[in-house]
Amino acid sequence: MRDPLSRTFAALADPTRRAMLARLSEGEANVSDLAEPFLKDMTLPAVTKHLKVLENAGLITKGRKAQWRPCQLNGEPLREAVDWMEQHRIAWEAQLDRLGAYLKAKTKGTRHGRK
Protein backbone atom coordinates (compact mmCIF):
# COMPACT_ATOMS: atom_id res chain seq x y z
CA MET A 1 0.00 0.00 0.00
CA ARG A 2 1.95 2.90 -1.36
CA ASP A 3 0.54 6.28 -0.33
CA PRO A 4 0.02 7.43 3.27
CA LEU A 5 -3.71 7.88 2.96
CA SER A 6 -4.15 4.36 1.66
CA ARG A 7 -2.00 3.08 4.48
CA THR A 8 -4.17 4.89 6.98
CA PHE A 9 -7.42 3.55 5.59
CA ALA A 10 -5.95 0.07 5.30
CA ALA A 11 -4.85 0.22 8.91
CA LEU A 12 -8.37 1.18 9.92
CA ALA A 13 -9.87 -1.67 7.91
CA ASP A 14 -9.54 -4.16 10.73
CA PRO A 15 -11.65 -4.38 13.89
CA THR A 16 -8.72 -5.49 16.01
CA ARG A 17 -6.69 -2.48 15.04
CA ARG A 18 -9.63 -0.14 15.47
CA ALA A 19 -10.16 -1.53 18.96
CA MET A 20 -6.51 -0.94 19.71
CA LEU A 21 -6.80 2.65 18.59
CA ALA A 22 -9.92 3.04 20.68
CA ARG A 23 -8.04 1.71 23.67
CA LEU A 24 -5.16 4.07 22.98
CA SER A 25 -7.49 7.01 22.75
CA GLU A 26 -7.98 6.49 26.48
CA GLY A 27 -4.29 6.83 27.03
CA GLU A 28 -0.89 5.26 26.61
CA ALA A 29 -0.62 1.48 26.87
CA ASN A 30 2.01 -1.21 26.59
CA VAL A 31 1.94 -3.91 23.96
CA SER A 32 0.76 -6.50 26.44
CA ASP A 33 -1.98 -4.19 27.68
CA LEU A 34 -3.15 -3.74 24.12
CA ALA A 35 -2.81 -7.44 23.43
CA GLU A 36 -4.77 -8.62 26.45
CA PRO A 37 -8.32 -8.39 25.00
CA PHE A 38 -7.28 -10.35 21.92
CA LEU A 39 -5.18 -13.15 23.33
CA LYS A 40 -8.16 -15.48 23.19
CA ASP A 41 -8.35 -14.90 19.46
CA MET A 42 -4.72 -14.64 18.45
CA THR A 43 -1.16 -14.91 19.62
CA LEU A 44 1.21 -12.16 20.67
CA PRO A 45 3.18 -12.06 17.42
CA ALA A 46 -0.07 -11.43 15.61
CA VAL A 47 -0.70 -8.49 17.91
CA THR A 48 2.79 -7.20 17.28
CA LYS A 49 2.08 -7.32 13.58
CA HIS A 50 -1.10 -5.33 13.97
CA LEU A 51 0.79 -2.74 15.94
CA LYS A 52 3.40 -2.64 13.22
CA VAL A 53 0.69 -1.87 10.70
CA LEU A 54 -0.57 0.96 12.88
CA GLU A 55 2.95 2.21 13.36
CA ASN A 56 3.74 2.11 9.65
CA ALA A 57 0.59 4.10 9.04
CA GLY A 58 1.87 6.61 11.55
CA LEU A 59 -1.17 6.12 13.72
CA ILE A 60 0.81 5.16 16.78
CA THR A 61 4.29 5.68 18.09
CA LYS A 62 6.13 3.28 20.34
CA GLY A 63 8.35 4.47 23.15
CA ARG A 64 10.69 2.45 25.32
CA LYS A 65 10.55 2.11 29.05
CA ALA A 66 12.72 -0.77 30.22
CA GLN A 67 11.33 -3.88 28.55
CA TRP A 68 8.02 -2.22 27.82
CA ARG A 69 6.99 -0.40 24.67
CA PRO A 70 4.46 2.20 25.69
CA CYS A 71 2.35 2.99 22.65
CA GLN A 72 0.55 6.18 22.09
CA LEU A 73 -1.88 7.45 19.55
CA ASN A 74 -0.90 9.86 16.85
CA GLY A 75 -4.03 11.48 15.53
CA GLU A 76 -2.47 13.28 12.63
CA PRO A 77 -3.04 10.65 9.91
CA LEU A 78 -6.58 10.28 11.18
CA ARG A 79 -7.08 13.96 10.69
CA GLU A 80 -5.89 13.59 7.12
CA ALA A 81 -8.30 10.74 6.55
CA VAL A 82 -11.16 12.80 7.92
CA ASP A 83 -9.99 15.68 5.74
CA TRP A 84 -10.25 13.54 2.63
CA MET A 85 -13.78 12.60 3.56
CA GLU A 86 -14.80 16.10 4.42
CA GLN A 87 -13.55 17.26 1.06
CA HIS A 88 -16.25 15.17 -0.56
CA ARG A 89 -18.82 15.41 2.15
CA ILE A 90 -20.95 18.07 0.52
CA ALA A 91 -21.32 16.00 -2.60
CA TRP A 92 -22.05 12.89 -0.56
CA GLU A 93 -24.69 14.61 1.42
CA ALA A 94 -26.30 15.75 -1.78
CA GLN A 95 -26.29 12.09 -2.81
CA LEU A 96 -27.79 11.14 0.52
CA ASP A 97 -30.52 13.67 -0.02
CA ARG A 98 -31.12 12.29 -3.47
CA LEU A 99 -31.31 8.79 -2.02
CA GLY A 100 -33.65 10.02 0.65
CA ALA A 101 -35.89 11.56 -1.94
CA TYR A 102 -35.69 8.40 -4.00
CA LEU A 103 -36.63 6.15 -1.12
CA LYS A 104 -39.37 8.49 -0.11
CA ALA A 105 -40.81 8.49 -3.61
CA LYS A 106 -40.50 4.74 -3.80
CA THR A 107 -42.09 4.05 -0.43
CA LYS A 108 -44.92 6.38 -1.02
CA GLY A 109 -45.53 5.44 -4.59
CA THR A 110 -46.81 2.81 -6.93
CA ARG A 111 -45.34 -0.56 -6.09
CA HIS A 112 -42.92 -1.56 -8.82
CA GLY A 113 -39.23 -1.90 -9.46
CA ARG A 114 -37.75 -4.21 -6.80
CA LYS A 115 -35.75 -6.73 -8.81
Place this chain on the structure above:
Amino acid sequence: MRDPLSRTFAALADPTRRAMLARLSEGEANVSDLAEPFLKDMTLPAVTKHLKVLENAGLITKGRKAQWRPCQLNGEPLREAVDWMEQHRIAWEAQLDRLGAYLKAKTKGTRHGRK
Protein backbone atom coordinates in the same frame (compact mmCIF):
# COMPACT_ATOMS: atom_id res chain seq x y z
CA MET B 1 -13.30 -8.50 5.53
CA ARG B 2 -16.26 -9.30 7.70
CA ASP B 3 -17.88 -6.22 9.18
CA PRO B 4 -19.28 -3.32 7.16
CA LEU B 5 -17.01 -0.70 8.67
CA SER B 6 -13.93 -2.71 7.79
CA ARG B 7 -15.24 -3.18 4.28
CA THR B 8 -15.71 0.54 3.97
CA PHE B 9 -12.23 1.41 5.16
CA ALA B 10 -10.74 -1.32 3.00
CA ALA B 11 -12.56 0.05 -0.02
CA LEU B 12 -11.12 3.47 0.72
CA ALA B 13 -7.62 2.09 1.06
CA ASP B 14 -6.89 2.36 -2.64
CA PRO B 15 -6.17 5.51 -4.65
CA THR B 16 -7.98 4.21 -7.72
CA ARG B 17 -11.14 3.58 -5.80
CA ARG B 18 -10.92 6.91 -3.99
CA ALA B 19 -10.54 8.64 -7.34
CA MET B 20 -13.60 6.83 -8.57
CA LEU B 21 -15.58 7.99 -5.57
CA ALA B 22 -14.32 11.50 -6.12
CA ARG B 23 -15.49 11.31 -9.70
CA LEU B 24 -18.85 9.99 -8.60
CA SER B 25 -19.25 12.77 -6.10
CA GLU B 26 -19.58 15.02 -9.15
CA GLY B 27 -22.46 12.93 -10.38
CA GLU B 28 -23.55 9.63 -11.88
CA ALA B 29 -21.19 7.94 -14.33
CA ASN B 30 -21.04 4.76 -16.38
CA VAL B 31 -18.41 2.11 -15.87
CA SER B 32 -16.52 3.18 -18.98
CA ASP B 33 -16.60 6.82 -17.85
CA LEU B 34 -15.15 5.80 -14.53
CA ALA B 35 -12.65 3.54 -16.21
CA GLU B 36 -11.34 6.07 -18.69
CA PRO B 37 -8.71 7.78 -16.49
CA PHE B 38 -7.23 4.43 -15.50
CA LEU B 39 -7.09 2.54 -18.76
CA LYS B 40 -3.46 3.46 -19.19
CA ASP B 41 -2.72 1.71 -15.91
CA MET B 42 -5.07 -1.23 -15.97
CA THR B 43 -7.61 -3.14 -18.00
CA LEU B 44 -11.36 -2.91 -17.89
CA PRO B 45 -11.88 -6.09 -15.87
CA ALA B 46 -9.63 -4.60 -13.20
CA VAL B 47 -11.84 -1.54 -13.12
CA THR B 48 -14.92 -3.72 -12.85
CA LYS B 49 -13.35 -5.43 -9.87
CA HIS B 50 -12.65 -2.13 -8.15
CA LEU B 51 -16.23 -1.14 -8.70
CA LYS B 52 -17.31 -4.46 -7.25
CA VAL B 53 -15.34 -3.69 -4.12
CA LEU B 54 -17.02 -0.31 -3.84
CA GLU B 55 -20.37 -1.92 -4.44
CA ASN B 56 -19.82 -4.62 -1.84
CA ALA B 57 -18.92 -1.92 0.63
CA GLY B 58 -22.20 -0.26 -0.23
CA LEU B 59 -20.40 2.87 -1.35
CA ILE B 60 -21.92 2.83 -4.80
CA THR B 61 -24.99 1.42 -6.45
CA LYS B 62 -25.21 0.37 -10.08
CA GLY B 63 -28.28 0.99 -12.15
CA ARG B 64 -29.05 -0.28 -15.63
CA LYS B 65 -29.74 1.79 -18.68
CA ALA B 66 -29.54 -0.31 -21.81
CA GLN B 67 -26.01 -1.75 -21.90
CA TRP B 68 -24.72 0.87 -19.50
CA ARG B 69 -24.43 0.58 -15.75
CA PRO B 70 -24.76 4.08 -14.38
CA CYS B 71 -23.05 4.15 -11.01
CA GLN B 72 -23.89 6.49 -8.25
CA LEU B 73 -22.42 7.27 -4.93
CA ASN B 74 -24.00 6.12 -1.72
CA GLY B 75 -22.66 8.26 1.09
CA GLU B 76 -24.16 6.33 3.96
CA PRO B 77 -21.21 4.01 4.69
CA LEU B 78 -18.94 7.01 4.46
CA ARG B 79 -21.01 8.72 7.08
CA GLU B 80 -20.58 5.71 9.32
CA ALA B 81 -16.84 5.78 8.78
CA VAL B 82 -16.72 9.44 9.68
CA ASP B 83 -18.89 8.68 12.68
CA TRP B 84 -16.40 6.14 13.94
CA MET B 85 -13.63 8.67 13.64
CA GLU B 86 -15.61 11.44 15.25
CA GLN B 87 -16.34 9.16 18.17
CA HIS B 88 -12.66 9.16 18.96
CA ARG B 89 -11.83 12.57 17.70
CA ILE B 90 -11.88 14.27 21.06
CA ALA B 91 -9.36 11.84 22.43
CA TRP B 92 -7.23 12.17 19.32
CA GLU B 93 -7.21 15.87 19.51
CA ALA B 94 -6.16 15.65 23.12
CA GLN B 95 -3.30 13.50 21.90
CA LEU B 96 -2.50 16.04 19.26
CA ASP B 97 -2.53 18.75 21.87
CA ARG B 98 -0.28 16.69 24.07
CA LEU B 99 2.09 16.24 21.18
CA GLY B 100 1.87 19.93 20.46
CA ALA B 101 2.62 20.77 24.05
CA TYR B 102 5.45 18.29 24.08
CA LEU B 103 7.04 19.71 20.97
CA LYS B 104 6.52 23.22 22.25
CA ALA B 105 8.15 22.45 25.58
CA LYS B 106 10.98 20.74 23.82
CA THR B 107 11.61 23.59 21.42
CA LYS B 108 11.23 26.38 23.89
CA GLY B 109 12.55 24.90 26.99
CA THR B 110 15.37 24.00 29.26
CA ARG B 111 17.83 22.07 27.28
CA HIS B 112 17.53 18.50 28.43
CA GLY B 113 16.06 15.34 27.15
CA ARG B 114 17.38 15.38 23.58
CA LYS B 115 17.77 11.64 23.10
Place this chain on the structure above:
DNA sequence: TTGTTAATTAACCTTTTGGTGTAATATACG
Protein backbone atom coordinates in the same frame (compact mmCIF):
# COMPACT_ATOMS: atom_id res chain seq x y z
C1' DT C 1 25.01 -15.96 36.56
C1' DT C 2 20.57 -17.61 36.05
C1' DG C 3 16.00 -16.80 35.43
C1' DT C 4 11.74 -14.05 34.22
C1' DT C 5 9.08 -10.86 31.74
C1' DA C 6 8.11 -8.02 27.50
C1' DA C 7 8.34 -7.87 22.91
C1' DT C 8 10.16 -8.94 18.40
C1' DT C 9 12.02 -11.80 14.55
C1' DA C 10 12.09 -15.59 11.40
C1' DA C 11 10.20 -19.16 8.70
C1' DC C 12 6.24 -20.84 7.18
C1' DC C 13 1.24 -21.40 5.69
C1' DT C 14 -3.35 -20.00 3.87
C1' DT C 15 -6.49 -16.59 2.16
C1' DT C 16 -7.34 -12.28 0.02
C1' DT C 17 -6.21 -8.71 -3.23
C1' DG C 18 -5.31 -6.83 -7.52
C1' DG C 19 -4.04 -7.72 -11.75
C1' DT C 20 -4.12 -10.30 -16.47
C1' DG C 21 -6.19 -12.39 -20.97
C1' DT C 22 -9.94 -14.59 -22.95
C1' DA C 23 -14.60 -15.64 -23.28
C1' DA C 24 -19.47 -14.66 -22.36
C1' DT C 25 -23.63 -11.77 -21.81
C1' DA C 26 -26.77 -8.04 -22.80
C1' DT C 27 -28.58 -4.47 -25.42
C1' DA C 28 -28.99 -1.49 -29.26
C1' DC C 29 -28.58 -0.78 -34.39
C1' DG C 30 -28.70 -1.93 -39.57
Place this chain on the structure above:
DNA sequence: CGTATATTACACCAAAAGGTTAATTAACAA
Protein backbone atom coordinates in the same frame (compact mmCIF):
# COMPACT_ATOMS: atom_id res chain seq x y z
C1' DC D 1 -30.41 -11.91 -38.47
C1' DG D 2 -25.62 -10.22 -37.68
C1' DT D 3 -22.65 -6.84 -35.61
C1' DA D 4 -20.96 -3.31 -32.53
C1' DT D 5 -20.77 -1.56 -27.77
C1' DA D 6 -20.72 -1.91 -22.67
C1' DT D 7 -19.92 -4.71 -19.07
C1' DT D 8 -19.14 -8.87 -16.64
C1' DA D 9 -17.51 -13.74 -15.65
C1' DC D 10 -13.89 -17.15 -15.61
C1' DA D 11 -9.48 -19.14 -14.98
C1' DC D 12 -5.29 -18.01 -13.66
C1' DC D 13 -1.19 -15.74 -11.24
C1' DA D 14 1.88 -12.93 -8.06
C1' DA D 15 2.09 -10.38 -4.07
C1' DA D 16 0.33 -8.88 0.29
C1' DA D 17 -2.30 -9.77 4.60
C1' DG D 18 -3.01 -12.18 8.64
C1' DG D 19 -2.14 -15.88 11.20
C1' DT D 20 0.89 -19.74 13.45
C1' DT D 21 5.10 -21.81 16.17
C1' DA D 22 9.62 -21.55 17.69
C1' DA D 23 13.63 -18.93 18.54
C1' DT D 24 15.72 -14.41 19.83
C1' DT D 25 16.57 -10.04 21.94
C1' DA D 26 16.33 -6.73 25.85
C1' DA D 27 15.90 -5.31 30.44
C1' DC D 28 15.31 -6.28 34.98
C1' DA D 29 15.71 -9.16 39.41
C1' DA D 30 17.65 -12.87 42.48
